[in-house]
Structure formats: C-alpha cells, structure tokens
Amino acid sequence: MLAKLQTGFRPREERITVLIPSRMRVGSAWTDVVIHNVSSRGLMGGCDTPPAPGSYIEVRRGTIVIVGRVMWGKGRFFGVRTQDRISVKALIDEPRLAGRPQPKAQDAGTERRAENRLAHEARMARSVERSRAFSSMFQYVGIVLTIIAAVGLGGSIIYGALTEKVATVTQALEVK
Structure with missing residues (x-):
C-alpha cells in the first residue's frame, strides 16, 4: 500500500540519530545548537532560538564547518539543507576543539556563554x-x-x- 502511495517520489535518505553539541552562526550572532540527526545533505538541529526558515546558517563542530539553508522550523527544532555533502562519519568522529577560538576585535562586544x-x-x-x-x-x-x-x-x-x-x-x- 505504502509503495503505491510513494510512486514517483524518491525514497528519503536515511537519517542517523546523534546528539552533537555545536555552535551556530545566524547573521553575526553565535549560539549553541545540538545536532539531533544528520544525513549526507542535511541535518536537524535544536536550540533555544531557532533560525527562521529561509535563513542561511553556519554550523561549526571542531574544524568542520557546515553551511546551509533552514528549510523548516517547529518549536525548538529546525531542518537544514546543506550547501555541500556532509561526511556523517567525520562529523560524528570530530573531537571538540581544545580551546575556544579567540574572538576577533569586532566580536568582542557580543555576548558569549558564561x-x-x-x-x-x-x-x-x-x-x-x-x-x-x-x-x-x-x-x-x-x-x-x-x-x-x-x-x-x-x-x-x-x-x-x-x-x-x-x-x-x-x-x-x-x-x-
């Protein structure tokens, strides 16, 4: 029955459930975000102030930078379609940076997590x-x-x- 309903649609790519704390930049503001699931072309994140659908974001985990566009939002969660393919294994295995990146002079006035x-x-x-x-x-x-x-x-x-x-x-x- 389900196969008949899905005629003409591509099968959805498998999502891998993860909990990866990361940092996200929307515009010039940085915030904490948790990646809840990931595929090769997107991810689902969650944070206190999710970005609006249609906005472009940058997610950083260690040395990995993911750039994408927010496609949907519901409550604290949002879905991102990425610009480039994501190496799921590299993202999961990526260690945190030993220290925080040093803020630039222009970022000195922005609020950071205390x-x-x-x-x-x-x-x-x-x-x-x-x-x-x-x-x-x-x-x-x-x-x-x-x-x-x-x-x-x-x-x-x-x-x-x-x-x-x-x-x-x-x-x-x-x-x-």
Missing part, C-alpha cells in the same frame, strides 16, 4: 540520573501500594464471606 560547557554537561548528566532514580523509586512505590491495596481488598472479601458462614454456624448451634 558558564563552562563541561560543567553544564556534568550538571545535566546528574539531573538525568536523579530523574531516572526518582522514576524508578516512584514506580516501585506505585507497585507496592497496588499490591497492598489488592491484598487488603482480597482480605476484606474473604473476611466478609467467612464472617457470614461463621454467623450461620453459630446461629445453628445456639438453636439446639
């Missing part, structure tokens, strides 16, 4: 781990409370049935 990237990532990892531990504990407590409620309900039903039978027997013994 906190250390590694400290931020460590804090986020701790937050994720705390959330995971909380959800495991919440799930455990929920299961235990459900079991206690089921046992209480079952005990109540059994107690009611036995009390009725004992009352009948007691009444029969008192008559004689």
Whole structure:
C-alpha cells in the first residue's frame, strides 16, 4: 500500500540519530545548537532560538564547518539543507576543539556563554540520573501500594464471606 502511495517520489535518505553539541552562526550572532540527526545533505538541529526558515546558517563542530539553508522550523527544532555533502562519519568522529577560538576585535562586544560547557554537561548528566532514580523509586512505590491495596481488598472479601458462614454456624448451634 505504502509503495503505491510513494510512486514517483524518491525514497528519503536515511537519517542517523546523534546528539552533537555545536555552535551556530545566524547573521553575526553565535549560539549553541545540538545536532539531533544528520544525513549526507542535511541535518536537524535544536536550540533555544531557532533560525527562521529561509535563513542561511553556519554550523561549526571542531574544524568542520557546515553551511546551509533552514528549510523548516517547529518549536525548538529546525531542518537544514546543506550547501555541500556532509561526511556523517567525520562529523560524528570530530573531537571538540581544545580551546575556544579567540574572538576577533569586532566580536568582542557580543555576548558569549558564561558558564563552562563541561560543567553544564556534568550538571545535566546528574539531573538525568536523579530523574531516572526518582522514576524508578516512584514506580516501585506505585507497585507496592497496588499490591497492598489488592491484598487488603482480597482480605476484606474473604473476611466478609467467612464472617457470614461463621454467623450461620453459630446461629445453628445456639438453636439446639
């Protein structure tokens, strides 16, 4: 059925899911961006202030520079069609630069990220781990409370049935 619907369309190129922190320049402003998936001709990124569709951007990861045009945007996410082919393996394997590039005199007045990237990532990892531990504990407590409620309900039903039978027997013994 799906093949009949896709007649005349090229198959979509496979996207590789990644989480690659990078820097993005829109106009003269730099911002942090995370690449969420990538193919040889495009990528999907996410950031707090995504660029408008139709704008041209530059994404940098280490020594790799990707130039492209934003094709769509939805919430914090946006899709980019790149000018040149992307080597997905090179992008994934690219290490971060040891230090930040030195700002030029014209960039000195622009705002840069104040906190250390590694400290931020460590804090986020701790937050994720705390959330995971909380959800495991919440799930455990929920299961235990459900079991206690089921046992209480079952005990109540059994107690009611036995009390009725004992009352009948007691009444029969008192008559004689």
